[in-house]
Amino acid sequence: MICLILAMAAGIVLGFLARKDRRLSHVGKAISVTIYAMLFFLGVKIGADRDLLSNLSTLGLQALVLAVAGVTGSVLAAFVLYRLMFRKDSGVQ
Amino acid sequence: MKGTLAVVAVFIAGCIAGWSGVIDLSSLGETGKDLPMYILYLLIFLVGVSMGCNPDLKRIFRSANPRLLLLPLAVIAGTLAFSALACLVLPKWSVTGCLAVGSGMGYYSLSSVLISQYMEPSLGVRLAAELGTIALLTNIFREMFTLLAAPLLNRFFGPFAVIASAGVTAIDVCLPVILRNSGNNILPAALISGIVTDFSVPFLVPFFCSLG
Numbered sequence: 001m002i003c004l005i006l007a008m009a010a011g012i013v014l015g016f017l018a019r020k021d022r023r024l025s026h027v028g029k030a031i032s033v034t035i036y037a038m039l040f041f042l043g044v045k046i047g048a049d050r051d052l053l054s055n056l057s058t059l060g061l062q063a064l065v066l067a068v069a070g071v072t073g074s075v076l077a078a079f080v081l082y083r084l085m086f087r088k089d090s091g092v093q
Numbered sequence: 094m095k096g097t098l099a100v101v102a103v104f105i106a107g108c109i110a111g112w113s114g115v116i117d118l119s120s121l122g123e124t125g126k127d128l129p130m131y132i133l134y135l136l137i138f139l140v141g142v143s144m145g146c147n148p149d150l151k152r153i154f155r156s157a158n159p160r161l162l163l164l165p166l167a168v169i170a171g172t173l174a175f176s177a178l179a180c181l182v183l184p185k186w187s188v189t190g191c192l193a194v195g196s197g198m199g200y201y202s203l204s205s206v207l208i209s210q211y212m213e214p215s216l217g218v219r220l221a222a223e224l225g226t227i228a229l230l231t232n233i234f235r236e237m238f239t240l241l242a243a244p245l246l247n248r249f250f251g252p253f254a255v256i257a258s259a260g261v262t263a264i265d266v267c268l269p270v271i272l273r274n275s276g277n278n279i280l281p282a283a284l285i286s287g288i289v290t291d292f293s294v295p296f297l298v299p300f301f302c303s304l305g
Contacts, residue, residue, distance in 0.1 A: 004137050007134050007141065008137045008141040008295065011140065012144050013141075013145060014145060015141060015142035015146035016146065018142075027146070031136065034132055035203060035206060036100075038129055038133065039100060039107065039205065039229075040103050040110070041129045042107060042225050042229075043107020043108040043111060045219075046111065046223075046226055047109060047113075053112065059226050059227050060230055063194075063229075063234060065179050067230075069195070070195050071235055071238055073178075074168045074172045074175075074260065075171070075254045076175075077170055077257065078168060078250070080167070081163055081253060082251040082253045
């Protein structure tokens, strides 16, 4: 855990120091590539587990519950915030 | 949408590789087992770099109405509160597990890989991979729902609703539907909400995972 915090802190410092460097515009692509690599390995772990693979629809159902919960909660909170603080403004800007 | 398809394709390719036995992580010895961990270090480092060198951040916060910062806070609080409630109907998972999935905020690729790694010590390889997959699907569903329901959300819950539902994707995938449905003057709100929630993911997901 502490190593991961250090890795992120090192990245933030380095990114800030080198923020003028043009090459940093590719960092988004590099993030995508590492995410793809990790997603592939997540897939490998799941694919290697036959029981888990046959339960994929159960996982989908649980994901649906959590997705509905997340959307409902955030939309209600944003709705309340808008009614309380922003509706009187003519523009939201 | 193209990005989502790519993510799903890579994930399925991994499943097939694991299922067919083409790639067997345990046969690679210690290095093979730790490989995803090393990639995670690289990923976290790169996320840090992208935060450190982001020039838009200061400009956006200076130019816009500071009250707009309340929007991402409301989005995060609302998502987490209801994700915790969802745990009542998902007895298999702890509150912190549900909160970890919810705090993905629509960033399905990052949240799923973070959860599958960070949850490994407390849940074991198998359950961690299971929860990671749930996070992947949950946050993909969130994006799809936002894209499909944007007009209804805007009509019944006001112009912030589409941004809230989009979460992280308010700055990329869902931005066009937000602008189309809520008008172009909603742009600063969408950018601030998208960027702040985006930055919260690499902090909140590991935080809830570390609580077990």
